[in-house]
Amino acid sequence: xxDILHRVGIRSSVAEVYEALTTTDGLAxxxxxxxxxxxxDPGGVLRFRFGAGGFDMxxxxxxxxxxxxxxxxxxxxxxxxxxxxxxxxxxxxxxxxLFHHRGWREPVEFLHHCSTKWAVFLMSLKSMVETGKGxxxxxxxxxxxxN
Amino acid sequence: xxDILHRVGIRSSVAEVYEALTTTDGLAxxxxxxxxxxxxDPGGVLRFRFGAGGFDMxxxxxxxxxxxxxxxxxxxxxxxxxxxxxxxxxxxxxxxxLFHHRGWREPVEFLHHCSTKWAVFLMSLKSMVETGKGxxxxxxxxxxxxN
Numbered sequence: 094x095x096d097i098l099h100r101v102g103i104r105s106s107v108a109e110v111y112e113a114l115t116t117t118d119g120l121a122x123x124x125x126x127x128x129x130x131x132x133x134d135p136g137g138v139l140r141f142r143f144g145a146g147g148f149d150m151x152x153x154x155x156x157x158x159x160x161x162x163x164x165x166x167x168x169x170x171x172x173x174x175x176x177x178x179x180x181x182x183x184x185x186x187x188x189x190x191l192f193h194h195r196g197w198r199e200p201v202e203f204l205h206h207c208s209t210k211w212a213v214f215l216m217s218l219k220s221m222v223e224t225g226k227g228x229x230x231x232x233x234x235x236x237x238x239x240n
Numbered sequence: 241x242x243d244i245l246h247r248v249g250i251r252s253s254v255a256e257v258y259e260a261l262t263t264t265d266g267l268a269x270x271x272x273x274x275x276x277x278x279x280x281d282p283g284g285v286l287r288f289r290f291g292a293g294g295f296d297m298x299x300x301x302x303x304x305x306x307x308x309x310x311x312x313x314x315x316x317x318x319x320x321x322x323x324x325x326x327x328x329x330x331x332x333x334x335x336x337x338l339f340h341h342r343g344w345r346e347p348v349e350f351l352h353h354c355s356t357k358w359a360v361f362l363m364s365l366k367s368m369v370e371t372g373k374g375x376x377x378x379x380x381x382x383x384x385x386x387n
Contacts, residue, residue, distance in 0.1 A: 098242075099359075100349060184385055187384065202338065208246050208247070209246040209363075212359030212360065213359065216360070216381070236366075238332065239249075
């Protein structure tokens with residue numbers, strides 16, 4: 094098993110970051126403009142669509158201001174069954190986001206791409222919460238020949 | 241053992257990327273302006289200094305246009321003995337960089353920070369090679385309360 098791990102600090106309250114991870118408007122502002130579904134209830138399903146494909150995530154856990162956890166139920170084969178786990182904590186003026194995308198079966202080249210791309214989207218989340226403007230797909234920062 | 245993995249694609253020849261990883265001028269253009277030492281010979285030592293500290297890396301392997309590998313011999317305790325491994329390959333108009341920072345003993349919070357920060361510096365490398373302008377320390381993109 095291989096995990097993608099990241100950490101960003103966002104100058105905001107945890108409530109604002111939690112909202113950006115649990116509402117379709119919030120998610121559409123930093124990850125992909127084409128976000129639908131229900132991110133605010135355990136068992137809800139979020140449908141994220143990108144130019145290159147998409148993911149469906151089932152909400153496994155919601156602890157307001159602290160944690161959000163999803164399971165990938167539809168998408169690229171490498172992603173199916175993996176979990177995306179967000180932990181939030183206030184440290185001074187920052188909300189610290191500890192991000193994990195767990196359960197990759199092999200360290201394939203696509204994982205390397207997704208690791209970098211997650212970092213870019215986390216910086217988009219930070220920007221959206223701090224300034225009101227993120228860079229969601231299709232306006233996302235391109236990192237390589239896979240986008 | 242835990243690894244940091246990334247992938248970026250740079251619109252350039254592999255020779256240009258290789259130069260950016262093996263010369264002090266190249267490294268100073270995207271990682272830290274305060275880069276000294278010898279990155280062009282196996283056994284050479286590179287000294288990278290940042291506002292918050294620094295790293296010394298011994299060059300373990302140099303295969304022109306294909307691979308660069310360093311071992312951390314001085315720096316934060318978590319980094320000592322880890323290896324930074326760069327693999328390059330041309331794919332169409334891109335040089336694909338497969339990046340590994342291997343050998344972390346534990347998935348500590350500092351690893352999460354370094355994973356995101358490496359992604360940001362890889363985007364700085366991409367920018368420097370493609371446009372002539374990177375964002376090395378002290379002009380680097382800040383990601384959290386650790387910088």
